[in-house]
Amino acid sequence: MPAYDGNATYQASYYSALDGLFELHETVGSGGFAKVKLATHVATGEKVAIKIMDKRQLGEDLPRIRLEISAMQVLRHQNICKLFQVIETETKIFMVLEYCPGGELFDYIVERDRLCESESRAFFRQIAAAMAYIHQSGYAHRDLKPENILIDEDQNLKLIDFGLCANPKGGMASVLETCCGSPAYAAPELVTGQNYLGSEADIWSMGVLLYALLCGFLPFDDENISALYRKIQSGKYEKPAWLSAGSVALLDAMLQTDPRRRITVNELLLHPWLMVGYDTPVQWQSKFHATDLESDVVQQIARHRLAPPQGVMEQIRKWDYSSNLVATYFILLDRKQKGRPFQLAAGAKSPLGELSANHTPRRNLAHELGGGGSDSGPLGTSPRGLHNSLEGGLDDVDLLSLSSPNGSKGGGSGAGEFDRNTKNRASERYPVPNKKRAAYQENKENHQGGGTPNQHHHHHNQHPNNSLNSPLSPSRSMDSGLNSNPSTPKSHKSGAKDDWVFATPDKPIGGSGKHNRKVFGSIERGLDKMKNMLTPRKGRYGSSSECAPALVTGKALCNVSTTSQHNPDSVLNDLARALAAKGIPCQQKGYILRGKIKDQSGMAKLSFELEVCRIPNLNVIGIRRKRLKGDAWCYKKVCEEVLSMAKA
Ligand SMILES: Nc1ncnc2c1ncn2[C@@H]1O[C@H](COP(=O)(O)OP(=O)(O)OP(=O)(O)O)[C@@H](O)[C@H]1O
Numbered sequence: 001m002p003a004y005d006g007n008a009t010y011q012a013s014y015y016s017a018l019d020g021l022f023e024l025h026e027t028v029g030s031g032g033f034a035k036v037k038l039a040t041h042v043a044t045g046e047k048v049a050i051k052i053m054d055k056r057q058l059g060e061d062l063p064r065i066r067l068e069i070s071a072m073q074v075l076r077h078q079n080i081c082k083l084f085q086v087i088e089t090e091t092k093i094f095m096v097l098e099y100c101p102g103g104e105l106f107d108y109i110v111e112r113d114r115l116c117e118s119e120s121r122a123f124f125r126q127i128a129a130a131m132a133y134i135h136q137s138g139y140a141h142r143d144l145k146p147e148n149i150l151i152d153e154d155q156n157l158k159l160i161d162f163g164l165c166a167n168p169k170g171g172m173a174s175v176l177e178t179c180c181g182s183p184a185y186a187a188p189e190l191v192t193g194q195n196y197l198g199s200e201a202d203i204w205s206m207g208v209l210l211y212a213l214l215c216g217f218l219p220f221d222d223e224n225i226s227a228l229y230r231k232i233q234s235g236k237y238e239k240p241a242w243l244s245a246g247s248v249a250l251l252d253a254m255l256q257t258d259p260r261r262r263i264t265v266n267e268l269l270l271h272p273w274l275m276v277g278y279d280t281p282v283q284w285q286s287k288f289h290a291t292d293l294e295s296d297v298v299q300q301i302a303r304h305r306l307a308p309p310q311g312v313m314e315q316i317r318k319w320d321y322s323s324n325l326v327a328t329y330f331i332l333l334d335r336k337q338k339g340r341p342f343q344l345a346a347g348a349k350s351p352l353g354e355l356s357a358n359h360t361p362r363r364n365l366a367h368e369l370g371g372g373g374s375d376s377g378p379l380g381t382s383p384r385g386l387h388n389s390l391e392g393g394l395d396d397v398d399l400l401s402l403s404s405p406n407g408s409k410g411g412g413s414g415a416g417e418f419d420r421n422t423k424n425r426a427s428e429r430y431p432v433p434n435k436k437r438a439a440y441q442e443n444k445e446n447h448q449g450g451g452t453p454n455q456h457h458h459h460h461n462q463h464p465n466n467s468l469n470s471p472l473s474p475s476r477s478m479d480s481g482l483n484s485n486p487s488t489p490k491s492h493k494s495g496a497k498d499d500w501v502f503a504t505p506d507k508p509i510g511g512s513g514k515h516n517r518k519v520f521g522s523i524e525r526g527l528d529k530m531k532n533m534l535t536p537r538k539g540r541y542g543s544s545s546e547c548a549p550a551l552v553t554g555k556a557l558c559n560v561s562t563t564s565q566h567n568p569d570s571v572l573n574d575l576a577r578a579l580a581a582k583g584i585p586c587q588q589k590g591y592i593l594r595g596k597i598k599d600q601s602g603m604a605k606l607s608f609e610l611e612v613c614r615i616p617n618l619n620v621i622g623i624r625r626k627r628l629k630g631d632a633w634c635y636k637k638v639c640e641e642v643l644s645m646a647k648a
Contacts, residue, residue, distance in 0.1 A: 015052075017089045021324050022050060022096070030629060031161075033058060033065065038099060041084075043324060044344065046331045048084060051095040058093075064164070065093060071162040073321055075137055076288040079130035081150060081158040082334070085327035096327055098334070100158050102151025105213075106632040107559065109146060114216030117244060118277060124210050125274055125282045126157040131202055132265045132284035134159075140198020144205040145185050146212055147632045154338075183228055184208065184218050184633065188257045191229040200259040203268070207254025214247055215240055218633060219255065233257065246273040287337065293317070297332045297342060301325070304344040501588055549591040552613040552624055560615065560622040561643055571621045571646070572612045578645035579610075584638070597630070597638075606630030608639065 015024060022039040029036040034051045041048050053065055072083035072095075085096035102108070105123070109115060115123070127149065134141055141162065148161040183191070187204035211219040219237035222228040231237075235257035239248055250273040253263035268274070269282040293313055302309040316329050328344075335342040549568045552560055565571050572591060579586045579595050586595040591612040599605045611624040623643060627635040 015092075015094075017087050017092070018050070018094060021087075022048065024050070032629070033061060034095075036097075039096075041096070041327060041331060043328045044331045044335075046335070047099045047101075048327075048331075049097045049099040051097060053093045053095075055091055055093060067164075068162045069093075069095065069321075071139060073319070075134060075139065075162070076290070077130055077133045077286045078288075079126045079157055079159060080133075081160045082330060083321070084330050085324060086321045088322070097160075098152070098158065100150035100152045102153065102155065104147050104632070105149040105151060105157065106146035107627075108151060109213060109216055110632075110636055111559070112216075115213050117214065117247060120210065120213040120247075121274060121276065123157055123213060124206075125278070127159075127206060127209065128265070128268055128274065128282045129284040130157070130159050131206060132269055132282070133286055135199045135202070135265050136284070140202050141205075142198060142201065143182065143185075144202055144209060145182055145632075146209060149209075182631070183225060184220060186232065187259065188233045188235065189259050191232050197259065199265060200262055203254050203262050203265060204259075206268075207251055210247075210254065211237070211251055214243060214251075219251075221633070246276065249273065288333075290319070293329075294333050294336060297329060297336055300332060300342060300344060301328060502585070549612045549614050549621065551616060552611075552622060559626060560613065560624045562615065562618070563621050563623060563647060565621050566619060568612045568614070568621050571623065574646040575610050575612070575623065575642065578642045581645060582638070582642060584642070594628070595638075595642075604629055606634055606638065608635055610639070610642070 018024060018039070021042055023042060025038040025040070027035055028038050028049060034053045036049050036051050039048050039050045040046070055062060058065060069083070069086055072080075076082065081100060082098040083095060084098065085094075087094040087096070127144075131141065131144070139162075141159065141164075143161055143164040144159075148159060150158045150160055152158055185205040185208045187201040189195075190201055208219055220228060220231040222231055235255055237251075237255065239251075243251075250263075250271055253271070254268075256262040263271070269284060274282060293316060295309075298309050298313050298316065301307075302312045305312065312325075315323070315325055320326060332342040332344070563571055568591060572588075572593070575593055576586065576588070579593065584595045584597055586593045588594070593610045594607065595610065596607040597605050607628040607630060609624075609626045609628060611626070613622045613624050615622045623646070625639050625643075
């Protein structure tokens with residue numbers, strides 16, 4: 001355990017603050033701010049996700065993380081990803097979260113092109129429940145989109161990313177001024193720079209999200225941000241023939257440009273479309289009650305610790321998120337609620353160990369936030385400004401220009417202009433009228449609620465490159481562009497960065513580059529049955545040490561598209577040429593190509609991997625895709641174009 005330095009921080013390097021409490025495994029995701037790793041909670045053996053952030057790299061975005069932490073301490077709901085513990089060292093912040101192995105809802109949609117009405121409804125009821133709860137708790141999410149919704153092991157949806165949420169002092173009736181979130185999901189009143197109500201803006205985003213579920217593409221989409229805003233303001237969107245009258249009625253009610261005429265969350269819960277096949281309106285109340293501790297769980301911890309239950313209860317009630325005890329309580333409670341055994345294994349590390357009198361407690365981030373325990377107070381810092389992006393105003397801001405072979409721009413979808421990197425830097429989100437700048441800097445909106453969960457709101461609560469015909473040379477080492485970014489997944493997937501080389505195809509291929517929405521999802525449907533019979537291989541990616549393309553099986557098949565080819569090297573060449581033809585620089589390691597699109601400042605706007613792979617039982621070569629960073633729809637569009645060019 002690192003030594004306590006007297007300033008309530010630890011002189012800990014890297015991950016030593018987790019020693020004895022969590023065993024770290026592979027990286028499962030990354031965002032603009034964070035790397036997320038799978039881990040095992042030692043005391044319970046439960047798998048958790050740990051969101052790891054470097055404070056120095058966060059810089060002025062640190063308040064956004066603090067905001068996210070304080071909101072997640074308060075908001076505890078079956079459809080919100082649970083925060084178990086927060087560990088802060090001098091340089092790092094670790095957020096221990098409920099692990100959602102099902103991935104992002106975005107990927108789930110893309111895999112299937114779109115969802116049928118009943119599955120969309122089942123998902124949307126969960127989203128509506130979470131949003132009703134959030135609003136009832138005095139918060140607005142403000143960044144609702146399928147990339148911020150994860151799927152757990154039981155196919156339940158879990159909201160993440162509360163870094164842009166609002167918790168206005170004056171309650172939900174208070175107008176907000178900060179324009180934030182992702183442009184394609186932004187309500188008209190936001191893009192025109194008016195004051196707005198967080199709840200109304202969230203309903204609009206829910207409309208965009210429901211449309212994405214039902215259609216597999218966005219209702220308002222344009223590569224030019226001004227054109228996108230005009231489309232949003234017009235409120236006119238395509239209504240594909242497969243949409244039922246009921247779903248169109250609901251979409252119209254949510255995508256109502258006049259916020260005062262927009263359906264409210266309470267009306268939404270009872271909307272006829274949401275009731276089809278259900279006996280009850282959406283049950284939005286939280287199943288978690290901070291005041292009533294689950295005595296069986298408390299007894300279990302007490303018995304294991306040989307401590308009096310009353311004492312354990314009092315410790316838990318402090319809701320000290322720096323404590324492993326609270327994490328243990330939440331994890332066991334979760335298990336009990338799911339009907340799973342919640343006994344602590346004999347010999348398991350005591351969750352009370354670090355609470356013993358002589359043990360120095362970790363820094364309580366919540367207290368520092370002024371939001372821990374029952375303390376709450378103004379954060380005094382805004383969730384960070386749009387001030388940089390504001391300077392661009394509304395006029396013709398092209399946020400992503402992919403050069404096509406003929407020199408024209410293309411490939412970026414409107415929403416896609418925002419990568420997961422920039423999108424996460426609040427200062428670089430989408431342009432809004434100048435008026436908003438000061439407001440954002442001042443942070444008039446958030447009073448840091450923080451504190452005990454539900455306490456305030458507990459209402460109801462081969463190396464192909466050395467192969468004969470490959471144009472791709474393995475000899476040049478890459479600049480560390482990609483991997484120098486700490487939030488870019490690396491070793492777990494691809495080995496040492498030095499193994500990556502610039503991919504330079506011999507000649508560019510032609511290709512229509514025409515949009516082909518159907519490229520995705522081709523293999524995943526055909527292989528649905530096969531998937532269940534396959535055993536996932538251990539490693540997810542091929543490595544340079546491998547002399548053949550990786551055999552992709554199991555869940556990884558979800559993101560695989562088939563080709564009609566049998567030669568992996570020529571597929572790899574085709575891909576490299578297609579990327580080059582689109583002006584996307586890429587690096588190569590083995591059969592993996594990593595493409596990266598930078599913004600004008602040189603920051604990665606979008607990065608992704610395309611891996612040439614083998615598919616069991618099929619005598620063809622596949623291409624597996626993986627988004628590393630950047631806007632999901634932009635990634636989808638770029639991959640579709642590259643894949644269709646490579647296949648042409
Ligand atoms: N609890 C979790 N379980 C499984 N995977 C997770 C979990 N939390 C996050 N991830 C994965 O890690 C990715 C990055 O997480 P998150 O969005 O919280 O990071 P961030 O840096 O705040 O991102 P953003 O750029 O979206 O603001 C997610 O998109 C998801 O794929």
